Amino acid sequence: MTRTTGPGAGTASAEVSSAPRRGRPRDAARDRALLEATLAVLAESGYRGLTTAAVAARAGVSTATLYRRWSSKEDLVVAAAATVTEGPCDPPGTGSLEGDLRVVLRDKAAVMTGESGRLMRALVGEAACNPVLAGALTVAFLEPVYRRVAEVVRCAVERGEIPPVENPDLLGEIVVGPVMSRFLLTPDPPERVPADAARAEADRFLPFVLRAVGGTPRT
């Protein structure tokens, strides 16, 4: 969906492109500059105040250069947000359903708090009246974590830890919905929640979520 989805991806593409030619990998650097400019303009002007012209000017490129990379303001903003908020997508592979769910919940709580939480909350708020942004957010943030949850549960069923669940398409909402509600639908600013408090809060949800999918908490 986006060319660069995080600092890691940027580095990887820089390494690849440095093989055939010398010097700085110009495209990856320009991607990064544009995404950083997007975050800076977003912080200053908010989503509605952000224009692609302001982002291009700040990054020192033309708007044509910007639009060759991202076809809309929505795509650009979601790509920039992903560099800050993107959590791991692979199944944790701890070997147990409880261990895997603990990691999934902690990762989601981390994304929903701190600076990434502030950004996510602003975008989710804006998405309430912007279906294009809502769609881009769903593809970039919701679907990957829902797939991760489904995979974690599928592996647990395969290991014989739990019986198959009745409505697997609801697993994403069941597992991360409570944590998202906890940090999204509250007057408390998510950026003020320290990382260790977010992790502890995620752990408190674990026994409920584990039982919900058919597991038995150890404690």
Next chain:
Amino acid sequence: MTRTTGPGAGTASAEVSSAPRRGRPRDAARDRALLEATLAVLAESGYRGLTTAAVAARAGVSTATLYRRWSSKEDLVVAAAATVTEGPCDPPGTGSLEGDLRVVLRDKAAVMTGESGRLMRALVGEAACNPVLAGALTVAFLEPVYRRVAEVVRCAVERGEIPPVENPDLLGEIVVGPVMSRFLLTPDPPERVPADAARAEADRFLPFVLRAVGGTPRT
């Protein structure tokens, strides 16, 4: 928090005030006119475009009359939304945890879809950058349903249906968080979900939610 929280409350106060004096109960009628004007201006201009002056003008009263009833734009809008979106608050009293949770989930799905869903989504979106509105929404919509959930679970524990849960303060998020995520965090407009589809969707969440709080689905 508000003087009138629904058509029912308005009727009750009209009955009370009709006893000592004759004729139309002017205050309740004025409350209703102001709340209806608020919903009309909200539909036309959105939350940001709404001014208390426009609402007062539309209802044919002074802004002073409006501010005697609601002290801020946020309170006024939440009170108006409550006339459309407020679900039942009392424990359903079906006699079983599964029956009670079914009612709670169906009621929440009904509020999150249709015309009330459209309104809730717009307000939740706005609340992302308006802490005063977020606080008013929490008091008016989140806390009552969370209290209802806690009471349903408390009764089930008292009946011996389930053991006490480990973190009762999370019950609200655990029970209605998945349904709220389902209808809030999606590009699909909640106003297009028919009532019977919302109810069926709520029922699909029931076995997960029942297990989460320690119950056993019958099927």
